[in-house]
Amino acid sequence: MTDQLTTSAQPAEPADSDGSAPPGRRPSRRPGPPRLVVAGRDLTLEAGFAVLLVAFVAIAGSTTDAFLTEGNLTNLLKQMVTTGLLAFGMLTVILTGGIDLSVGSVVAFSGIVAAGLSAGLPVPLAMLVGLAAGTGFGLVNGVLVARFQLAPFVVTLAALTTIRGLAFVYSETPVAPEKEGFFELGSAVLGPLPVSTLIMLAVFLVGGIFLSRTPAGRSLVAIGGSAETVRLAGIGVRRHVVLAYTISGACAGLAGVILASRVGIAQPSVGTAFELDAIAACVIGGASLAGGKGSVRATFAGVLVLALINNLLNLYDVQSFWQQVLKGLIIVAVILVQRTGRFRTAGAPNPADPGKARLS
C-alpha cells in the first residue's frame, strides 16, 4: 500500500493542477516521480487516494460480510452527505486562507427554520428559506472578515455561538414537520443512489468546475496565496472573500435542510463539532490552512476516508471509546502515509520550507 501511495501524494498544487495544467499534449513533460496524467489532468494525488480507498474497501469487504451489502453502501453514501457538503464550503473558505467554524450552528438553524416554516409554507419554499438563512449567515461572516478585516477564526467562532443561540431562540424544542413532503429530500432515491448523495456530488462537481475553471474560483485560490498580488492585479479581493464565506454558509444551509429532512425532526442542538470533521476532510485532502492550496477531488476523498473509518469501526463492532482512540490513530496514519509518499517522491522533506509544510 505504501508503495503505491508513493506515486500518489506528491505535494503538487492540487487546486492548481486543475486549472493550469494544459489539457492534452505532453502528458508527462516534467522529469520526476512517475505521475498519472489522464486526458491532460494530473491525477496523481487522486490516484493515490483511489488506491488507499480500494485497499480500505478490499480489506473491509474481505473481513466483514456486512460491508459490501447494498444497505451498508447506501448508508455510507448517506452518511457522507453532511460532512461532504460542509467540507466543500469549508474548502472554498480555506483556500482563501480563512476558516469557518460556524457551519455546525448553521446546520442547526437552517434545519429548524425549514422544519418550522414547513407548517405554514409549501415545503420547497420553507427549505429555500432555510438555505437562504445559511447563505445569509455566510454573507455576514464574509463581510465581517473581508470588509472589517477581522480574524476569520474569531468571527466564525462568535458566529458559532450566536447562530446556535438563535436556533434555540427560534425553537427551544425539536420541531417535527407534519408534511410527508418534508422528508422526501432526505429519503428519496434515484436508482441505487440517495438523492441527497446526488445533490452532494453535484455540489462537488459544479463546485470543482467553479474553483478550477472560472475567474472567481481561480481568484479565490490565488487570494489564499497572496492577497496583495491579486489586489494589484485588479481583482476585488474583498468581494471574493465574501463569496467564499457565502458559499460555505449556503453549503451549511443546504446540509441543514437535508439533515432535517433525513432525520425527520429538526433539533436546535444538532451539528456540534461538525466543523471539525469538515476541516479534517479538507486537510486530509491536502489543503493548507494557510490558504492557496487544496483540491476538490482530494477533499472528496478525505470525506470518503472519514466516512469509511466511522463505518468500518461500527461494522467491526469496536466499542465506542476504542472507536475514538482508533479513529484518531487512523487519521494520523493516513496523513503519515501520505506524507511518507511525499517524502519519497520529493527526495527529501523539503527543508527549504518547513514553516509552510507544517501549516499545510
Added chain:
Amino acid sequence: MTDQLTTSAQPAEPADSDGSAPPGRRPSRRPGPPRLVVAGRDLTLEAGFAVLLVAFVAIAGSTTDAFLTEGNLTNLLKQMVTTGLLAFGMLTVILTGGIDLSVGSVVAFSGIVAAGLSAGLPVPLAMLVGLAAGTGFGLVNGVLVARFQLAPFVVTLAALTTIRGLAFVYSETPVAPEKEGFFELGSAVLGPLPVSTLIMLAVFLVGGIFLSRTPAGRSLVAIGGSAETVRLAGIGVRRHVVLAYTISGACAGLAGVILASRVGIAQPSVGTAFELDAIAACVIGGASLAGGKGSVRATFAGVLVLALINNLLNLYDVQSFWQQVLKGLIIVAVILVQRTGRFRTAGAPNPADPGKARLS
C-alpha cells in the same frame, strides 16, 4: 470608549513589544499614533485593554449590585483558571504557527488519571502524574508536527479524539477521589485570592518572561514568523516546535488536575470545546493564527474579557440562549472596536498586507 481605544489597538508588535522595545530613550521615535511607553515598554495594546476592562467593570459595577461583591470577584478569578492556563499553552503553539485542538481532551485525561491514582498514591504524586500525562501528550503532538511534518490541525484533531477515547478507556465512569487533600488545590485561598488563580498568574508571569526574555522563547516567536529564517540562523526548528506543544500539553494537564480538584470529581467527558475558548482568548488578544504574532499580556486580557462576558450575562439574568447570541455579538464588537482603533491610528487598513491582516 472608542476614543480611548484609538490609542490602544495599534497592531503593534505585541510579541515584539515585550522583547525588543528598547528600554528608555526616545519613547516615540516613529511618527505615528500616540503610544504609551512606560519604563521603556510599549504598553499601548495593554493600555487599550485596560481601558476596555475598566469600562466593563465600571458599567457592570454601577448597574448590578452583585458584580462588585467579594464573592463574585472571587468567582470571576476562579472561572478564569482553566481558560487562562489553556490559553497560555495555546499561545505558545499559535506563536509557532500551529494550533492545539487536543487541550480539552487532555484536561479530561489528566484529571481522571490524577483522581484515579489518588486512591493509591499520595495526592501530590497523583497530580504530578496527571500533569506528566498532559506533558507527554503534548510531546507526542509536537513530535508528529515537527518531526513528521504533519499539519498541526489534523494531528491535534486526531489527538483530541484519541485522548478523549483514552480517558474513557481509563475509566468509563466518573472518578470521585476520597481523600480530602485532593480538593485543596482547587479550593484553597491565599488571602483573597484562590490558589488556583495564583498558579495561573504564575504561569502567565513565568511564561511571559520565557517568551520575551529567553532565546528559546524568542526562537518560538521567530519560527512563527519564518521557520526557514530560523533554520538558516542555525537554530533547531523542530526542537522548538516540540517544546511549544509540550508546554501546551503541560498547561492542559495542569488545568485538568486543578479542574478535577475544584469540581471534586473527574469525568472523562469534561472539557469539550475548551480549545475554542482558549484560541478565542489568544485571538482576541491579537494573536495571529499564521504565527509569529501574539502577546502574553493581551492574551491574558482576552481571558479576562471572556470570563467577564460570561459573568455579566449571568448577573444580568440574560436567558441562556440569548446569552449565547449576545456572547458572540459582544466578541465581534470587542474585536471590531480593537480593529477600528487600529484603522484610525494606522490611517488606513494596511492595504499592503491584507492577506496577513485577514489571518491575524
Added chain:
Amino acid sequence: SSGGAGGAGDGSYTIGVANFTLSGPYFNGMDRAIKARAEKKDVEIVSTDAGGDAAKLASNVEDLLSKNVDAVIVSGGPLESAPAVLNSLKAAGKPAVLVDRKFQTGTYSSWIGPDNEAIGKQNGEFLAQRLPNGGKVALVKGGPADNSIGRARTDGVKAALENAPGIELVEAPDFGNWSSDGGLNVMESLLASHADIDAVFCENDAMCLGAQRAIKDAGRDDKIVLAGVDGQAEALKAILDGTNYLVTGLNDADVIGSLGLDRAVDILDGKKTEKDTVVPSPRVTKENARKYYDPKGNF
C-alpha cells in the same frame, strides 16, 4: 430584576436554576417547566446554563449565590456528581434541590427524579411480551460511557430480557448522543450489519425518533418495533398514531420540574418534606398515550 434578595419576609422568593446543559430537549423542557410553575407561584427564577461544562456549573452556582438567590434547583443532567456545587450551596446555607439527576456524593436538601432502571425494566418487559418467540433486540445508547442515566436504563432492559426465551441482544457499538440525528446514524449502521432485528430500545425518545426514520427508510417499519424513554411530544404522537413506535416510559420533565419548584418553595416555607422523591414513570402505549400527549407541553 435588580438581583435583589427575595427573602421570606414578603413571601416572594428568588430561586436559581443551575442547568448543566440546555441543549437537550429534555433538560430544556425541565427548565421551562420550572419557570412555568414559578410563574404560577409568583416565584422569581434566575436560570443559568453551563453548556455541559462542570466547572461552569460550579461558577454559575457561585454567580447565583452572588445574586443572593434563596435556593438553587440543580438540573445536573448527565453529570455524575458535583461536589463543588453542593459544597458552595451548603456553605452559603441555601437549599439545594436536585431534579432528575441524583448526585452520587455530597449533601443536598431534596431530590426529585425518576427511577431509570425501573423505566428500562418496564420497557424490557413490554418487549419480552411482544416477542414471545424470541427475537433480536437492538440497544441504542446515548453515551458517553460515563453517563449513568443511560446505563441504568439499558441495564433495566437487559435485566428484563436476559431471561426471556430466545431473545438476543445487540448493542450498537457507537453512541447516538441522545439526539435524533445520532439515533438515525446508529440505527442505519445497525440495520446494515443486522438483517434480522425485531425490536429496538433507545435510551431516550429523541434517538428513537431518528431510529424510526432509519427503519422507515430501510423499508423495515413493518418488521421492527421501537421502545423509548422520556415521553417527548413527538414520540407520544408517533405512539398515538399507531406507528411501529410502540412504547415509551414517561419521564415527564413537566412533572419533575414543577415538583422540583414546589419542593424548593416548601423547603423555604419551612415545611417538612420528603428527602428523595421518585416520580413514577408510567408505561405509555397507544392505549393511554392520549392522556399524556400535550402538543403544547414543555417537552
Added chain:
Amino acid sequence: MSSTARTALEIRGVRKAYGSTEVLHGVDLTGRAGDVLAVVGANGAGKSTLIKILAGAERMSAGELRLDGERVELRSPHDAHAHGIRTVHQELTLVPQLSVTENLLMGHFPRRFGGLIDWRAAHARARELLESIGYGAIDPRTRAGRLTVARQQMVEIAKALVSEGGRAGPRVLVLDEPSAVLAGGDLESLFTLIRRLQRRGVLIVYVSHRLAEVTELATTIVVIKDGRIVAETAPERTDENELIRLMAGRGPGRLYPARRPDAGEPLLTVSGLHRPGEFRDISFTLRAGEITGLFGLVGSGRSELARCVFGAEPAHAGSVTASAVGTAPGSTSEAAGASGGHRLFRSPREAIAAGLALVTEDRKRTGLVLGLSTAENIGLTTLRTTTRGPLLDTGRRRREVTAMVERLDIRPAHCAGLPVRTLSGGNQQKAVLAKWLLTGPRVLLLDEPTRGVDMATRAEIYRMLDELARAGMAVLLISSDLTEVLGATDRVLVMREGRLTAELPSDRTTEDTVLAHAIGHTA
C-alpha cells in the same frame, strides 16, 4: 591577493538534483583566504543552488567540500555556522514581525541572570554592528518588516557578520546578489566592508549580475552555465562582453538599445500628489513613446509613489490623470474622480482599466502567487476577461501564456505548469513582466524590474521596453542602478526625501550629476 595564501575552500564534483532534475552537474571550485571569488551566470544557471549547499541549507547529492584542507559535511545551516561559513541569501530571510536587533542576533543574544536575554545590551550590540559597517542609519529597534527592501538587505548583510558572542567574524562569507537593491553610498559601504573582510583573510564568495561590480571587486571570476563551471578567470584578463558570451553562450550585443527621444502626447499626468510622511507635491507627466527613469536613494519614496499612482494606496492630495489616445483598442477611461480637483485611482482595478500596469519591487510578496503555476501567475491580470461564457477560456489562456513565455524567453520552456516558486529569480521577474504585458498597458510602471536579472536578460528587457515605447507606450523605470537609469531611458527624474529634485536628459547627464541630485549636494 597573493597566490600563496592558503586554500580556504575547496569544492569537488558537487552535484545537486531536485527530484530527478539535476541542477548542478559536478562543480569544482577553489578559493583562497582573502579572495573575492565572483560567481557569475545566467538566471537559472545554478548559482543560488551552489550557495545553498555552501550554507548547509540544501544537501548536495554527490561531491565533497573541504575547508582549510579538511573535509567537512554540512548537514544543516547550523553546521555551516559552526565552520564559520555565513551566507546572505538571494531572497530576503528576515522575520518581518521581529525587530532588527532580534533578526541580527538570533541565536547569539547577550544574556544575563542565568539565561535571560539582556535586551539593552542586545540593542547596543546591534547598533554597534550596524554602525561599524556603515549602516548606522538603521534603528535596531524597528520592526524588520517596516524597513524598505534595501534596508532589509543591509540588515541581512550585517546578520552574516554576527557570530558567537558577536565578535569573531566568519571565515567564509557568501553573498548571493547582495547589491541587487543597493545604490549609492549603501553600495559603497558594502564594497568597503568586503575589502575590509578581505584584508582580514576572509574568503568572500560573491554572486552578482552587475558585471562592473564583479570586475571591480573580484580576484577570481568563475562563470557557471547550466550547472557547470565553464570558465575561471581573473578580472584583468577578461571584460564584460566576454563574460556575457561565456554566460549566455552567444555574443553580448548592445546592452542598451539606442534611444532617440520621441515623446508623443501625454498619457499620464501626475500633479501635486501628496502623501504625508512619504512624498510631497509630486508632479510629472509620462508621454507616449518615452522611457522615463526615476532614480533615488533607498527610502526616497519612489515605490510608495508608484503604488499611489497605481491606486494601491490612497493619497492625501493631488491628482492622477490617464488620458488615452485612440491607437489602442483597449479601455481608455479616465481616472474616476472622488471629488473636484482630486482625481485619483481608487483601486488598482481602476488604474488597470485606464491602461496602467505596475511591476512591483517585491516579486515574492506582491508580484507572484508563489504556490500557483507560472501559467496561472501570468494569467492573473487577464483572469476576468479571458472567458467563454462563465468559464475561463483555457485554450486562449494557454495560447496567450505560451506566447508570452516564448516572447520573454522564460526558462525552462515548459515552465507554464511548474509552480512559479521553482523558477530562478530572474525568470520569476520575467513572469511578472509577462503578466502585465498581457493587459496591453498604455502606461507601464516598473519598480526595480531588473533586480536579480542576468545581463543577457536585462538586455532583452531593455530591448523590450524600447519596443514597447516605440509602439506608443509610456514607461516609467524606477531603478537604483545608475548605469541602467541613464542607459535605458530618455530622461531621468530624481527623487530625494519624498520630493522630485531634478529632471535630467539621459544622454547629456553624468552619473555624478544624478547622484548629486539624489543626495542633495547640488551646486
